[in-house]
Amino acid sequence: MRTIIESDVLVIGSGGAGCRAAIEASRQNAKVVLVTKGLFGRCGATSMSTTSYNAAFGHTDPEDNPLVHLQDTVVGGSFLNDQELAYILAQEAPQRMMDLEGFGAIFMRKGSKFFQIHNPGSTYSRVCYLDEITGRHILTTLRGEIIRYGVKIFQETLITSLLTENQRVVGATAVDMRRGDFLFFKAKSVVLAMGGAGQIYPTTSNPSDITGDGYALAFRAGAQLIDMEMVQFFPCGLTRPELRKGLLVLEPGEVEEGRLYNRLGERFMEKCDPEKVEKTTRDKLSRAIYTEIAAGRGSPDGGVLMDFSCVPQQELIKRKDEIDRIRDLTGVDLRKEPLEVAPTVHHFMGGVKINEECQSTIRGLFAAGENAGGVHGANRLSGNALAETQVFGARAGKYAARYALERSEIRLEPLRIDEEEKRVFGLLNLKGSVSPSRFKDKVRDILWRYVAIIRNGKDLKRAKSELSSLREELGGLKLSSSSKCYNQEWAEYIEAENMLDVATLVTESALLREESRGAHFREDYPERDDEGWLKHTVAQRCNGKLNLRREPVKLTRIKVG
Structure with missing residues (x-):
């Protein structure tokens, strides 16, 4: 059965960025729908985040301020950051934290001031926290606000594609994994807030649902992604x-x-x-x-x-x-x-290329949180991720709503929806020899062997070749059941496609960058090369194929050296 759900703003993802986007879009009087792959409030990476929210209040160290925070972020990111985005993060993180307090998340204090601690990479003590699992409490608080605003929530719903018309997003297709229904979310704007892609590696801090879906959806829709080679391994x-x-x-x-x-x-x-x-x-x-x-x-x-x-x-x-x-x-x-x-694989610094309004290179498509690239450059500082979810989640929701409310009725050729429905349900008839779970393990094994912490051109070329061979095996997968209700293998096949696309983006971007910078280290090019490589890698799907190019970094606020 097909169901059509209409909204002004469709938010995909229910972590810190997605929830904050839904709240802000609702505040703009937009009709908001939120879709999450798992159970609302119990999936994604935010709930697992520990004690770190960077906000330059200067309560422990009075010398700290947003400009020092910006400096730390850019230097820590090896100058690969979009400096305007990094500036926004540093400037707005304190106010977005105060928003959280207004929602009910009360951070630790020492007297009348916030108790701030020092994290590696920061000049001063800047981290604010609630307790040892700060992210979980932030998410619980945001969940309450979501409910208060009456946002329509679709749980255990797997997005299969973004649909565009004339280079403008018009919605997304999905499967309700509980009932097996095919859904079309018709929306004037879409916010991607689906987290990173830690599950493309065998050892990761990310939960099992973080399979790179947002990157793959944006890539297949034609959006530009930047710096996908920048994968942060948490040291401990x-x-x-x-x-x-x-x-x-x-x-x-x-x-x-x-x-x-x-x-x-x-x-x-x-x-x-x-x-x-x-x-x-x-x-x-x-x-x-x-x-x-x-x-x-x-x-x-x-x-x-x-x-x-x-x-x-x-x-x-x-x-x-x-x-x-x-x-x-x-x-x-x-x-x-x-x-x-x-x-352990922890964070992807690269992602969908966005501007200061969180809009991608496709009209109506916005991204926030780990789905978006540019904020952190080549390495993310401890404490900046939770702050990023709130700063850019709020911005994405605000500008997605404004965009939607200025647009007239959207139209889409019904044949496009029919084709996607036929493709998705056709997967239930696969009769190959390899399970989707085993296929995902093959992707992970390639990435761990050839595209991990220390890289080189020979290994990266081998990874590229083996991933290309894996793509030919997709049609040879098997689903042991054709059931449409809670069919885990069906979901895993869709995830496997996404993981393969993201693994290819990471590998080919790493092969293109012939230097070492931040989280990307190549033993055949062990030095940072600012003269030749102070550039973003830009990936985009053109005519069904991956196109990669370089784009100079704009040093708008802080110069190298």
């Missing part, structure tokens, strides 16, 4: 137990005197970054840990040892909740013994 993820592998824990640089040692007892960060040691940026820390493991100096479970034995008692008290959480998950009490950690 759990190595065990297996079910918790990849889950984020504290970075050693988040506490005073937190240290990393290899199995030989060497504090290797003293060689890798003598000045900042463990307080260096995440890309450098991840690369150093990866190098120790690859050289055979790793711990028994394939990591390195994070040691808090020199951490002052006051610091341990401040981090008690997080330390207790780690103990409950692993049985390791950091106050008494070291914890094995290893890098």
Whole structure:
């Protein structure tokens, strides 16, 4: 059965950015529909985010201000940032945090001021937090506002395509996974807020539903994506137990005197970054840990040892909740013994190319949160992700609503909807030999072997070739059931297509960038090349094929050096 749902603004994604976009669009008196692949308030990456919201109030360090925040963000991003977007982040993060307080999320205080702590890569103590799982509380608060505004919510609904007419988005098609119904969301504007693509790698902090859907949908619709090679590996993820592998824990640089040692007892960060040691940026820390493991100096479970034995008692008290959480998950009490950690895929800095109004290169298509590229450059600073969801979620909702309310009735040739419905339901008849789950594992294996923390041209070309071969196997997948209701393999096939597209974008963008910058490190081009490569990689689908080009970075506010 086909159902048509009409709205002014369609928001796809129910994490921090999606919820904030829906709230702001509703405030503009637009009719808003929100679609989420999982259960509302219980899926996506925001709910797993820990103690970090960067806002330059200057309450702990009076010298801090938004311009210093901008400087840290651009320097930390190796100058690949869209500096106007980074400026907006730094300027508006404090007010968007105050919005959250107005919604009911009360951040930690010391007297009448916010209690702010220092995170690696920042000049001053800038991080505000609620408790050890700040993201979860923010999402719960936003959920209440969504309900208050009466936003129509579609849960367990999988978007299959964005539909455009004359280079303008007119809606999206989807499947209601509970009933098996085909849905057409007719909308004057669409906000993509579907998170990153951590699941294209085998070890990730991202939940299972983060499969790159937003990137793939935008790419297939013809939007430009930038810097997709920039994949951040969080330096400290759990190595065990297996079910918790990849889950984020504290970075050693988040506490005073937190240290990393290899199995030989060497504090290797003293060689890798003598000045900042463990307080260096995440890309450098991840690369150093990866190098120790690859050289055979790793711990028994394939990591390195994070040691808090020199951490002052006051610091341990401040981090008690997080330390207790780690103990409950692993049985390791950091106050008494070291914890094995290893890098885990955490964040995609690249994404849909947007302007200051969060509009993509396709009219009516907006993006926010991790779906959007440009804010973080080549490396994201700790604390900037949650702030980004609120700053750009609000902007995307505001400008998507204004765009929609200025537009007249939209029209779409019904044949386009018919074709997509036929394609999607035709997948139920696949009778190949490989399951979608196994196919997804093949994608992950290629990315981990050839497109991980340390890259080179030979491996990237091999990855490109193997991914191309995998594309030919898509038609040979099988679905063991033709049921339309809660058919997990059906959903996994659609996710597998998305993962393959995103894996290809990451690989070919990494192959194009012949330098090392931020999270992208090529051992055959180990130096940063500002003269030749202070440029964005830009990916776009043209005539059914991937087109890649370079575009100079505009240094509008801060110059290199």
